[in-house]
Every structure is written in structure tokens, then in C-alpha cells.
Amino acid sequence: MEDRNNLYPIFLKVEQLNVLIVGGGNVALEKLNFLLKSSPNAKVQMIAPFYRAETIALATEYGVEMLDGVYNDLHLSNKHIVIATTDNVDVNIEVYQDCKQRNILVNVADNPPYCDFYMGGIVTKGNVKIAISTNGKSPTTAKRLRQSFEDVIPDNIDDMVKNLNIFRKTIKGDFEEKVETLNEFTKGLISKKEVHHD
Numbered sequence: 001m002e003d004r005n006n007l008y009p010i011f012l013k014v015e016q017l018n019v020l021i022v023g024g025g026n027v028a029l030e031k032l033n034f035l036l037k038s039s040p041n042a043k044v045q046m047i048a049p050f051y052r053a054e055t056i057a058l059a060t061e062y063g064v065e066m067l068d069g070v071y072n073d074l075h076l077s078n079k080h081i082v083i084a085t086t087d088n089v090d091v092n093i094e095v096y097q098d099c100k101q102r103n104i105l106v107n108v109a110d111n112p113p114y115c116d117f118y119m120g121g122i123v124t125k126g127n128v129k130i131a132i133s134t135n136g137k138s139p140t141t142a143k144r145l146r147q148s149f150e151d152v153i154p155d156n157i158d159d160m161v162k163n164l165n166i167f168r169k170t171i172k173g174d175f176e177e178k179v180e181t182l183n184e185f186t187k188g189l190i191s192k193k194e195v196h197h198d
């Protein structure tokens, strides 16, 4: 059978979840950077014996707590999501196993089999957000797609969201009638060449 991405994307309210990043080097910086770019309000803690200068600068700017020391399972207390980025494979796998034991979602950044979830390429335009994954096959493709969507999605897409949000509150009728009205009202937005029924 042909390859197919069966991952299920969800949009997490990371301001009400506790995220731990184990490690403070290049990979930690990359993951923190994209997390904060999408979700500046994310609640993040880090644990590492050594932090790179750029990591310290970014973490400080966003109020990310940087604990000093080596990882142990006490650091998992109260955590919902953990990202392991150390340069020590055994430590990363230990983090993975500790998380599995506690049903905490875990991502070992450079080791796909040890990931419950992947970080994606992310485009944000106002209230609109698009997340991109290549099923872990090519992060560079995810990055390039992210860049091209950032270019082609108009900045004023959020105007449509806001206007339709106001409009949907004014529509009378039951749920089915509302769906019908909104679909009728917006059908000109999609290409005339293709006929969609939804």
C-alpha cells in the first residue's frame, strides 16, 4: 500500500499545559524557538547542566524557567508534554521510558521511533493556523511548505474569520439551516473549476 500520513493533528492550549524540554543545546533551541513562535504563551521549563547563549537569551525573553542539573524523573512531576534533546542517547531513551510509564506525551527530537508526536511546520495568520507534517520523513519539506504557505496565505485571511464569526451569530434557524447559509455565503471563495459538495 502507498505511504499515508495517519497522524492526527490537534491544536493544544499550551498556556494551560506544562511542557518540559530536557537539554539546552542546539536542538533544544530549535524546538523552543518554533514552539514559542507558534505559541508565545507556552508554559515551558528546561533542565540541563549547560545552556547555549542563544537558548538562554530566548528562554529569558519568554519567561522559560531554566533548571540547572542533569535530568531525573522528578522533573516529570506535573508535566503533560516532554521533549528530550540531549546529546546522550541513553538519557533521551530514559526520558522516553519514564514518560511512557507516566502516560506523559514525549518527543525525542532526533529519534522518531521514540516520539508520541512530531513537531510540525506551522503557519499562523491571525486566528488561522496550519500545521504541516511529512510523517517524519522529510522535515526540510515541512519547512519549505511552511515558508511557501506563509507567502501565499493572505495576511487578511483573519478578516474573513472575524467577519464570519460575527455573521454566524446573526444567522437564525436550526443547525442545518446555519450550515446551509454559511456554505452558500462562502462558496464563491473556492475555485469554480472544482465542484465541492461540502
Ligand SMILES: C[C@@]1(CC(=O)O)c2cc3[nH]c(cc4nc(cc5[nH]c(cc(n2)[C@H]1CCC(=O)O)[C@@](C)(CC(=O)O)[C@@H]5CCC(=O)O)C(CC(=O)O)=C4CCC(=O)O)c(CCC(=O)O)c3CC(=O)O
Residues within 6 Å of the ligand: 030, 031, 034, 035, 107, 108, 109, 110, 111, 112, 115, 117, 118, 119, 120, 121, 122, 132, 133, 134, 135, 136, 137, 138, 139, 140, 141, 142, 143, 146
Ligand atoms: C520526526 C521529527 C521529530 C521532531 O523533532 O518532532 C524530526 C526529526 C528530525 N529532524 C531532523 C533534521 C532536521 N529538522 C529540520 C527542521 C524541522 N524539523 C521539524 C520536525 C521534525 N523533525 C519531526 C518530523 C516533522 C514531520 O513530520 O515532517 C520541524 C518541522 C518542526 C520543529 O522542529 O519544531 C522543523 C522545521 C520547522 C520550520 O522551519 O517551520 C531540518 C531543516 C532545517 O533545520 O533547515 C533538519 C535538517 C535537514 C533534514 O534532515 O531534513 C533529523 C535528522 C537529524 C540528523 O540527521 O542527525 C531528524 C531525525 C530523523 O529524521 O531521524
Ligand SMILES: NC(=O)C1=CN([C@@H]2O[C@H](COP(=O)(O)OP(=O)(O)OC[C@H]3O[C@@H](n4cnc5c(N)ncnc54)[C@H](O)[C@@H]3O)[C@@H](O)[C@H]2O)C=CC1
Residues within 6 Å of the ligand: 022, 023, 024, 025, 026, 027, 028, 047, 048, 049, 050, 051, 052, 069, 070, 071, 085, 086, 087, 088, 091, 110
Ligand atoms: N545540532 C543539530 O542541529 C542536530 C543535532 N542532532 C543530534 O541531537 C543531539 C543534540 O544535539 P545538540 O543540541 O546540537 O547538542 P548540544 O551539545 O548543543 O546540546 C546538548 C544538551 O544536552 C544537555 N545534556 C546532556 N546530558 C544531559 C542530561 N543528563 N540531562 C539534561 N541535559 C543534558 C547538555 O547540557 C546540552 O544542553 C546530538 O545527539 C546530535 O547528534 C540531530 C539533529 C540535528
